Amino acid sequence: xxxxxxxxxxxxxxxxxxxxxxxxxxxxxxxxxxxxxxxxxxxxxxxxxxxxxxxxxxxxxxxxxxxxxxxxxxxxxxxxxxxxxxxxxxxxxxxxxxxxxxxxxxxxxxxxxxxxxxxxxxxxxxxxxxxxxxxxxxxxxxxxxxxxxxxxxxxxxxxxxxxxxxxxxxxxxxxxxxxxxxxxxxxxxxxxxxxxxxxxxxxxxxxxxxxx
Numbered sequence: 001x002x003x004x005x006x007x008x009x010x011x012x013x014x015x016x017x018x019x020x021x022x023x024x025x026x027x028x029x030x031x032x033x034x035x036x037x038x039x040x041x042x043x044x045x046x047x048x049x050x051x052x053x054x055x056x057x058x059x060x061x062x063x064x065x066x067x068x069x070x071x072x073x074x075x076x077x078x079x080x081x082x083x084x085x086x087x088x089x090x091x092x093x094x095x096x097x098x099x100x101x102x103x104x105x106x107x108x109x110x111x112x113x114x115x116x117x118x119x120x121x122x123x124x125x126x127x128x129x130x131x132x133x134x135x136x137x138x139x140x141x142x143x144x145x146x147x148x149x150x151x152x153x154x155x156x157x158x159x160x161x162x163x164x165x166x167x168x169x170x171x172x173x174x175x176x177x178x179x180x181x182x183x184x185x186x187x188x189x190x191x192x193x194x195x196x197x198x199x200x201x202x203x204x205x206x207x208x209x210x211x212x
Contacts, residue, residue: 034106051103068089073085086106107127
């Protein structure tokens with residue numbers, strides 16, 4: 001069952017990727033640079049974090065310049081044993097589609113010798129295949145963000161519950177004190193009633209001593 005699930009996932013990624021991937025141009029520093037464009041059904045921030053995290057795991061941290069990350073002399077085994085310069089840019093697909101992004105991935109052999117669509121077909125195919133990884137990476141990152149957000153909600157809800165429980169304990173103590181005060185007050189009322197009666201009797205006795 002696990003193998004079937006993995007196969008279906010791979011086929012899904014391939015189908016979606018083939019529908020949302022093509023060669024285009026990255027406009028940067030007044031230049032039009034050939035790049036693989038991959039559409040990812042996640043927000044630009046999620047997609048960017050996912051890709052940067054994966055490249056960071058390989059030991060590469062790009063330098064950001066005007067929305068483009070520049071990676072110098074890096075080696076990505078899935079593409080080639082050679083080292084390349086890579087330009088990476090992630091944009092929101094459109095104003096209306098905030099939960100979809102476009103990834104620009106430009107590969108250079110150095111000296112701005114960028115790989116074009118009609119270059120070495122094997123290399124181009126491997127670059128495109130590598131870029132298809134952006135979809136599951138972003139999906140996994142989105143899940144982690146959802147999990148973190150839900151963990152925060154759980155913590156917030158637990159804290160509110162604890163606050164209510166603390167309030168309940170405090171109110172119970174206040175209620176106990178109030179009940180004790182009520183009982184004490186009842187006793188005082190009874191004592192005072194007796195005292196009032198005694199004082200009235202004493203008053204009547206004194207009045208009875210008047211000489212007519």
